[in-house]
Amino acid sequence: MLWSAGSNGHGQLANGSLIDSHIFSPCSFLGCLPGTLPQNRKLVHLAFGANHTLALLESTERDGQKVTELWGCGDGNAGQLGPSFIGESIATFRPLDLLLERNGLAGYLPRLVCASWQTTYAVMSCPAMPDVLISIGANDFGDLGIGAIRAKPVRDFHIVGLEHFCAGAVAVALLAAGQHHVVVRLAGGPIVGWGTARHGQLGAVETPFLPSPAVLTPARADVIHAALGHQHTVFLHAAGTVSGLGSNRKRQLHGIGNRTRARSVACTWNGTYITTDDGDLLSTGSNANGQLGHADSDDAVAFPFTAATHQLLHVACGSEHVLASFAAGPTTEVWGWGWNEHGNLGVGTTEDVRLPCKIWPPDSSQAQSGRVSIWAGLGTSWIAVQSH
Template identity: 25%
Template sequence: MMMIMSEKSASPPHVLLISAGASHTVALLTGNVVCSWGRGEDGQLGHGDTDDRLLPTKLSAFDGQDIVSVTCGADYTVARSKSGKDVYSWGWGDFGRLGHGDPSDLFIPHPIRALQGLRIKQISCGDCHCLAVTMENKVLSWGRNQNGELGLGTTKDSHVPQKILAFEGIRIKMVAAGAEHSVAITEDGDLYGWGWGRYGNLGLGDTNDRLIPEKVNIDGDKIVMVSCGWRHTISISSSGGLYTHGWSKYGQLGHGDFEDCLVPRKVQALSDKLISQVSGGWRHSMALTSNGQLFGWGWNKFGQIGIGHNFDCSSPMLVNFPHAQKVVQMSSGWRHTVAVTDRANVYSWGRGANGQLGHGDTKDRNVPTIIDAFSVDGCSEQHIESSNYPLPGKSFASLSERYAVVPNETALGSYATTSSDKSDKFDASVPENDVSLDSPTINQFETMM
């Protein structure tokens, strides 16, 4: 194993960008270094194998590459070069979510040929589909399309990127992908939604699916940023206001209740804050203010909100960091959260079963815990190792060698499966004990105090 830091006195590399997936995490560091850690069963770490990594490990496949962006999907990862003309993907390939023309898994990064030469400025990865925006404000989509989340007017999956024709003539600023729904905002501040809408997560006032993008009404307010959770949507207005809509069984909308919202609703608890960044987890939400305060709410079974207990919260709760550090960026995974502070420290908390927290173990944490290898205030003896690449063996796995357990939303509690299932009931990415419907709430917690 090669060490990035060989001297104890050397300062750690700084994290420029960090992204959390279902059970893995990827970071872009100074020095053009990409690291990944956590669950590796589907190749989503990009180290050429399917091993979990409990500590951040350098992704050797990107040696000499000029990577400027990394984005995690549920069990796959996408990276973009500085020019925007090279986009790479790796990990679980079912439904064509990797964009390479087939559903094979990839254990190391491969360039998406259909995107080569296009100048990509932003990419968002959902559970099983991807969205990309070009410098010319065009939008492409690929992957699973069971509920129209690709915006192509059909429900047919696409194994390669296709242009969303409904956006012709509309200047798209950014996109966000959820489990089975998608959203976009325009340069003029308009919000669009499409795909799976049965909890109101499209914000269109009903529970119908949409096969093509449709404009959302937010009472004349302009939207400047948006993020999708599993089945909810979080957006920021030009005035710094926070809106949420969709599924709220665990309080992930932040309105102090557990009622779904069919249209965007302002989060009154944060009405006195200027929100600068939002991130939707599987069933929890995080919001960052302009002065570096981080708030979290929703499902908290594994401590993914980061407030010192494991009770669900239906209203935003302030996350505390040592020495009152300010947060400069953050990302929500399915059951964990990561953040970077103004002291160049990196913290993680929540589910740690696959090492996705990067602390060298599989323990859960319910408060922000420093990742030593990346942090100025971390243990100086913690080093970043490098994967041994190239490795012997294959760099991909075909669909016939894999398994898939896919929710069938047409029948409550029914799941359609293919061969070699690893679970009788749930997607292998979702351990059965993670899908408890009986998580206690903050109100129950207060009663116990």
């Protein structure tokens, strides 16, 4: 089961309408009952642009081989949902046909997906073959990574050139995007990026945009995860330390270089969130909408419970709101806070939530067994419950 709440002017919540939803409503996949996934498929990941949503689904074939599919909904005007939906908005998840076979990628399947404002990125993989990173959609700030600042929507995807950064075959280990910049870590190779760079979010560069991938400097090779805000980039390193690039105008990088024992990093547009091995959630940056979850003089999110009753599982950052899931006895709870103009916290109002409040399950009758996953997009929130 998959539920969503929040901004929905282009159908990006996949609930069959174009109206914002202030409570969590079931999502629809083509040919399925509301809330349910296509038969024999599980949800691997969701990714979000300004007004479009991508869903990576996985199924297992009879021979035991896993097969992945890319579905999408919302705004396709710039080509970000592929050639079938250019100029359209679709309010239910539908399979995206990227014309892979016609473009020489027969046998390739999507493995990693992310999105910037009006652009979609997917790492396509095929056994014994190099990875291929494709981009499709808008290119206002060099988002496509194809060497131009602007380009009109095209009917086919672009291939982002990564070969000359690799000693061997291209293998992508990490893919992340902000509003208009992208970061990729190549297995056994460097970290590269492209897009907007004027605030230093892509390292020490002399131009406001990087229309083609370039090596990020300084950037260490031991990065295991990256999170991107509007004008900053944050890295989690294998030793549990954290580093950042870009703007600190809203204190979004304040003190992060002193953190140790970090377990994960995430970013809102203007904030940074770090979970630690001790189960804490630390936040810094803009608090204009209560998105830090604490007073400006503190650094730990102010949850009304302790680690004795709630174990932090996962944190998801949207544009300027945050979700966190916890194991609370036999139940998984989801808490949320921050910007709520579109009802994206699913609490039935459009008022900002300045301190964490429980948003799932709404009541004990809706608690369900299964693995609970959370995602947050641009004014949207998502909760999935899938069988173990």
